[in-house]
Amino acid sequence: MAWPDADFPADPYPGAVPPTSFVHVDEASHALVADSRAGWCVEGVPLDTWLAAHAAAPMAGRLPVLSYGSNRCPGKITWLRRELGLGADPVVVLRARTEGVAAVWAAGLRHRDGQRPAVLAAAPGVVEQHAVWFATPEQIAVLDRCEGRDERFRLARLRTGTVHTEDGMRVEAPWCYVGHAATRRPLLVDGAAARCADVPQAAALVLEGDAAPGDDLDADTVTGAPHPDEWPAALFVYGLLQPGGPSWNLVAANGAGEPARATVDGTVFDTGRGYPALRPGTGGRAAGWVVALHDPAAALPGLDEYEGRDYRRVRLAAPDGRPMWAYTWDGPTDGMPTLACGWPPRL
Structure with missing residues (x-):
């Protein structure tokens, strides 16, 4: 209309x-x-x-x-x-x-x-x-x-x-x-x-x-x-960037406080390349962590480079409505298995 x-x-x-x-x-x-x-x-x-x-x-x-x-x-x-x-x-x-x-x-x-x-x-x-x-x-x-x-x-x-x-x-x-x-x-x-x-x-x-x-x-x-990267001052992580993951240090350097468990509307897929892919808006609940950031405008450009062209940074909401940045998969997911239990996949 x-x-x-x-x-x-x-x-x-x-x-x-x-x-x-x-x-x-x-x-x-x-x-x-x-x-x-x-x-x-x-x-x-x-x-x-x-x-x-x-x-x-x-x-x-x-x-x-x-x-x-x-x-x-x-x-x-x-x-x-x-x-x-x-x-x-x-x-x-x-x-x-x-x-x-x-x-x-x-x-x-x-x-x-x-x-x-x-x-x-x-x-x-x-x-x-x-x-x-x-x-x-x-x-x-x-x-x-x-x-x-x-x-x-x-x-x-x-x-x-x-x-x-x-x-x-x-x-x-x-x-x-x-x-x-x-x-x-x-x-x-x-x-x-x-x-x-x-x-x-x-x-x-x-x-x-x-x-x-x-x-x-x-x-x-x-x-x-103002710069668009300033809002929100939080990041949702679900793969290699999550606490304990091999790339957690890239997030922790700008972290503010303790990470907290969180979910977003979406599904996590196994790319088969050693890292997962989040597709938002599927009706499922994708589990991960929310990390508050001291200075998102300073932290996010480096993370953008790390994630590369296969991912797109968007704003998603937790169940309580809190906004968070998240890196979502921008390519096809055909043939990728879903990861109901999160990343890394359980063997």
């Missing part, structure tokens, strides 16, 4: 949004569906395959940016393309459920059109529906300009509350633009912040109150340009 931008205008702020997760390209939004086997799909085509057909970065080359205002509106996305140089690359937007944070009205108005923007604030127990952009570094650079990074808003890693996308993945410490200038602090009306979900733009414009002293968020300011 696809919708033209006309179905989701940007005015009044924060604009209208599609009823599903979507990918935006050529002034249209295409519905994304979470398939238990194939992952996110566009009209039955796996998302990474669809992105490759558009010469765009795969999901592994994108970072989660929590969007709680207008950036999830297709009309706004096209405005970003026309006015700020976002470019023609597809924008991936996943619907998300947040708990513990809320979009509230800011103390000041937008200079561009006089509308009142949203800011994020801590809100214990509050559940809201927002979105997560899976953005390329180039797209984040455009968002930096749009949000006035380090002037009106600061880019931060949000640690307050929880964020889950529609497929159940927990987005731990997403990137997020939070208020920085005094005009982007929450507006307090009779001592309380006004939630955007409760007050429409027309009513928000006439609100009177004071700027809050802060937003009560635990959000560490990001310096420099």
